[in-house]
Amino acid sequence: MPTATRIKRFTKLEQITHLCLMLAFIIQSATGFARLYITTGWGKKLSYVFGGYDTCLVIHKWVGVLMIVGFVLHTIYMLTRIKWRSPAKSIFGPDSLVPNFQDLKHLGQRILWFFGLGSPPKLDRWSYWEKFDYFAVYWGLPLLAITGLMAMYPLVTSRFLPGWSLNVAVLLHRAEAILAVAYIFIVHFFIGHLRPTSFPMNETMFTGSMDLEEAIEEKPAWVQRLKDEGKLETVLGSPPALWYRVLYFVFGYAIVIFGVYLLINGIIYSRYVALH
Amino acid sequence: MDRMSSLQIWMAGALLAGVMLLANTASAQEEVASAIRRYKAYEASTGYYEEYEVLPRRQLPLVSIPGVRRGLFPYSPTAASVRNRSRLADSHLGIKFYERRRCEACHVEQTRDIHTVRANLTCRQCHGGEPVASIAHYYSPLNPIRRHAYVCAKCHEGASASYASYVVHEPAAGSSLARTSFPVLYYAYWFMLVLLVGTMAFFIPHSLLVGLRELFKKKRKPKNADSNAH
Numbered sequence: 001m002p003t004a005t006r007i008k009r010f011t012k013l014e015q016i017t018h019l020c021l022m023l024a025f026i027i028q029s030a031t032g033f034a035r036l037y038i039t040t041g042w043g044k045k046l047s048y049v050f051g052g053y054d055t056c057l058v059i060h061k062w063v064g065v066l067m068i069v070g071f072v073l074h075t076i077y078m079l080t081r082i083k084w085r086s087p088a089k090s091i092f093g094p095d096s097l098v099p100n101f102q103d104l105k106h107l108g109q110r111i112l113w114f115f116g117l118g119s120p121p122k123l124d125r126w127s128y129w130e131k132f133d134y135f136a137v138y139w140g141l142p143l144l145a146i147t148g149l150m151a152m153y154p155l156v157t158s159r160f161l162p163g164w165s166l167n168v169a170v171l172l173h174r175a176e177a178i179l180a181v182a183y184i185f186i187v188h189f190f191i192g193h194l195r196p197t198s199f200p201m202n203e204t205m206f207t208g209s210m211d212l213e214e215a216i217e218e219k220p221a222w223v224q225r226l227k228d229e230g231k232l233e234t235v236l237g238s239p240p241a242l243w244y245r246v247l248y249f250v251f252g253y254a255i256v257i258f259g260v261y262l263l264i265n266g267i268i269y270s271r272y273v274a275l276h
Numbered sequence: 277m278d279r280m281s282s283l284q285i286w287m288a289g290a291l292l293a294g295v296m297l298l299a300n301t302a303s304a305q306e307e308v309a310s311a312i313r314r315y316k317a318y319e320a321s322t323g324y325y326e327e328y329e330v331l332p333r334r335q336l337p338l339v340s341i342p343g344v345r346r347g348l349f350p351y352s353p354t355a356a357s358v359r360n361r362s363r364l365a366d367s368h369l370g371i372k373f374y375e376r377r378r379c380e381a382c383h384v385e386q387t388r389d390i391h392t393v394r395a396n397l398t399c400r401q402c403h404g405g406e407p408v409a410s411i412a413h414y415y416s417p418l419n420p421i422r423r424h425a426y427v428c429a430k431c432h433e434g435a436s437a438s439y440a441s442y443v444v445h446e447p448a449a450g451s452s453l454a455r456t457s458f459p460v461l462y463y464a465y466w467f468m469l470v471l472l473v474g475t476m477a478f479f480i481p482h483s484l485l486v487g488l489r490e491l492f493k494k495k496r497k498p499k500n501a502d503s504n505a506h
Contacts, residue, residue, distance in 0.1 A: 039393060114485040129482070136475075155432065158439035166442050168464050170390075171449055175468035179475065187479040195483070196490040276388040276448040 006209040007223070008235040009125075017074055018205050021137070024067045026255055029181050031060040033262055036174065040272040042265050061152055068145045094124040094225060097135070103128035124221040133188060140180050147173035181266070185259040193256060206248040207240045365415070366407030386445045402427050402444075 010018075030046060034056045037043025050056045083090040091098050106121035107128050113120045126134075150157045150169040157166060192202045197218065204210045216223050226232040368374050379399040380387045391397045402418065409416035417426035424440035432439065447454040449465035 114489050129479075132479075154442075155434050155436070155439060158436055158442075161438075163436075163439045163441035164443050164458070164460075167446050167458070168460055171461060171464055172468065175465070175472070179468065179472045182472065183475060183479070186476070187483055190483045190487070195487045196493075274388060274393045275390065276385070 005212050006207070006237045006239055007212050007215045007226075007232075008209050008237050009204050010208045012208065013077065015205060015208050017070070017077075020070055021067075022255060024063050024070070025180075025184065026258060027063050028060060028067070029177075029259070029262055031056040031063070032177055033181075033266055035060070037266070037269050037273060039274045040269045042269050046265075061148075064145070064148050064152075067141065068149075071141050071145065094222070097126055097131050099128065099131050099135070103131060122221040122224075123219045124225065125219060127219070129191065133191075136180070136183060140176055143176050144173060144180075147176070178266075181259075181263065185263040189256050189259060193252075201249060201252055203240070203245070203248070206244075206252070209237045212236070363412050364410045365413055367410040367413075368408060385447070388448075389445055391444050401430075 031050050034043055034047035034050060035053065038047060038053055047053050047056050050059055090096065092100055102124075106123060109118055109121035112118035147169040150161075150166060151173060154163075154166055157169070192198055192205075193200065197214070210218075212223075223232065226235060383399075386392070386399075391402075404417060409418075411418040411420075411423075413419065417423070420437070420440065424435040424437050428435035428440045443458060443461075446461065447457055449458075449461050450469065451462075454462040454465070
């Protein structure tokens with residue numbers, strides 16, 4: 001079957017959402033790190049890329065506002081994806097990203113499989129680590145947004161909260177940002193690029209579809225469910241064009257290299273951040 | 277004519293009395309022509325603030341203050357005599373060799389916050405010239421009853437008393453000092469640190485094990501292509 005070997009996984013809108021999030025995340029990481037490390041030579045150089053210490057903040061704020069807009073739009077989109085005739089079934093069903101007890105079971109099975117003590121779990125559409133990936137961002141974004149807005153409008157904040165809440169807000173913003181950067185640039189990049197099944201790149205998010213054979217191996221319960229429901233034929237698609245593959249390989253690797261560059265320098269120069 | 281001139285004299289007298297008796301205008305009350313031409317712009321203009329800072333006067337030999345110790349100032353953070361100095365008009369009164377020291381020689385921790393490190397503010401810009409009053413001294417511009425108007429508003433227009441409760445010299449967030457002086461900051465820090473370390477401690481070995489396991493599975497595949505055993 002040369003024309004129908006791929007199984008549809010993400011819609012165009014979801015792919016665009018991920019692309020926007022990628023770009024926003026990398027800009028926020030770079031401008032944020034430039035400011036955090038401004039007392040070091042590396043931080044200064046990084047800030048020059050974006051026009052210096054002050055311009056970094058302007059960019060950081062505007063991209064932050066765009067991310068908040070994106071978050072709201074994405075939430076509205078996710079609400080439209082719920083089948084409101086049977087919300088519970090839809091929210092906790094196999095096509096949903098909401099974690100359930102099955103995920104806990106899969107985690108246990110997978111740990112046993114790591115050590116050769118059992119067969120791998122029969123994963124459905126979303127594995128537990130993919131759900132974690134999603135919700136790590138989904139709870140991290142509002143936290144960064146709220147603390148970011150507090151720091152952006154300190155006088156307004158001090159009208160509703162005591163001024164010392166700004167100390168806490170800035171701390172939380174920085175800590176959550178470091179957590180997000182560390183998670184994405186280590187764990188997410190490893191899963192997306194370095195693990196043997198994905199290497200050199202997991203293309204699913206850019207093509208919107210994954211290889212059927214790969215899906216049977218990685219997510220057998222999903223493929224089985226689609227077969228049982230008779231939907232498998234409708235979700236089969238064609239492979240991406242070569243020029244598009246080249247484009248997202250270059251783009252994806254540029255992001256990975258820049259992310260790892262930020263992370264490594266962030267670790268090296270963390271000793272020289274003069275703040276305590 | 278006589279009545280007019282006497283009215284003028286009375287008005288001039290009232291104005292003079294007002295100038296003499298009423299308090300100075302605070303920074304929050306000054307007329308602002310533009311957002312950028314404020315104290316901040318003026319202060320940032322030279323960058324040599326520390327070069328002409330005022331040295332303290334010598335201690336007067338005949339004046340002693342009850343309860344204030346003379347001699348070297350014990351600058352351990354737990355020394356009780358530090359706290360005794362929190363209500364003085366000149367908080368550094370009686371410290372030997374004070375003239376030759378810089379603020380950060382004793383107040384090291386106070387130089388490690390955003391105002392000092394990032395905005396490059398010098399101590400004098402908020403604490404004023406010599407004699408530096410203790411912040412709890414009644415007439416100190418940094419006394420919390422007027423800090424927002426006399427100090428914060430120099431740069432942060434519209435600062436309120438609530439705004440001024442921002443802790444400029446915040447303690448290191450994870451320190452035992454923060455636990456007693458700023459518990460919310462302390463617990464926020466440790467919560468985020470545990471979250472970070474916990475997430476990484478789980479997901480890094482998890483990812484590595486996935487990688488290893490898949491590597492071995494792939495190698496074995498040609499031999500046992502039809503079975504998942506091993």
